[in-house]
Ligand SMILES: O[C@H]1[C@H](O)[C@@H](O)[C@H](O)[C@@H](O)[C@H]1O
Ligand SMILES: [Fe+2]
């Protein structure tokens with residue numbers, strides 16, 4: 429199954445979002461979002477080895493994810509979710525659906541996922557009050573996690589959350605808990621285990637098969653709904669979990685010029701996606717009218 433959003437237009441009619449040199453300063457209005465030094469468990473963010481109450485279960489998550497995410501699996505999921513019958517659901521209904529899920533891959537947050545959507549969007553709103561397309565992107569970027577829900581197939585966590593990476597070429601060393609790829613069927617396959625594998629230099633990320641999860645799914649949904657969101661928003665949705673690229677700089681040889689342009693926005697977005705994770709809850713009812721008005725704006 430797949431989602432189709434009510435009145436399928438997700439965009440705000442914004443023109444393509446380019447960051448030209450010089451613009452950056454103008455864009456960044458310091459509205460006061462502060463990057464915290466530690467997460468709510470007292471550790472630095474994304475420390476997958478710190479002894480914390482979540483360390484073991486997060487490692488086990490990546491163990492299973494790395495074994496299962498292969499070329500065959502990704503192709504199967506793309507075919508299945510790219511063409512199945514739909515559940516019709518509004519954006520806000522999807523957000524509420526995420527209230528019952530926690531993300532087992534995340535060492536920094538164990539709050540219900542609706543909190544994370546609003547925390548991200550509200551943090552962006554502080555520093556970029558005029559970029560409402562980016563607020564909406566914050567709100568919807570993780571909606572693909574509805575795949576965990578029985579209406580969307582009740583997929584296991586390893587097929588929905590966690591960092592993503594390309595399949596069909598060598599798994600880069602920068603991927604968290606890389607050692608577990610030894611159990612992946614593609615690991616010893618000579619067609620898939622070289623630097624380029626099945627790809628060519630500069631082929632563009634659009635031509636790369638990414639491990640299956642909430643990013644690619646939500647991208648398919650947004651694309652299918654003929655969204656008018658700018659390509660930067662679609663790029664953010666599709667690659668926000670691709671930390672090996674946007675944090676470690678791996679796989680850049682697969683990017684084309686458009687990818688490089690969009691990556692600048694993803695770097696901005698990532699700050700809010702990651703560092704807004706906290707135990708301080710957003711008052712959902714208080715901010716709901718603003719987000720409903722944004723959603724309303726994208727209709728018709
Ligand atoms: O654990 C998290 C979580 O699943 C996020 O939604 C995803 O975007 C991140 O890449 C990942 O590290
Ligand atoms: Fe995510």
Ligand SMILES: [Fe+2]
Nearest residue numbers: 544569570701
């Ligand atoms: Fe997120």
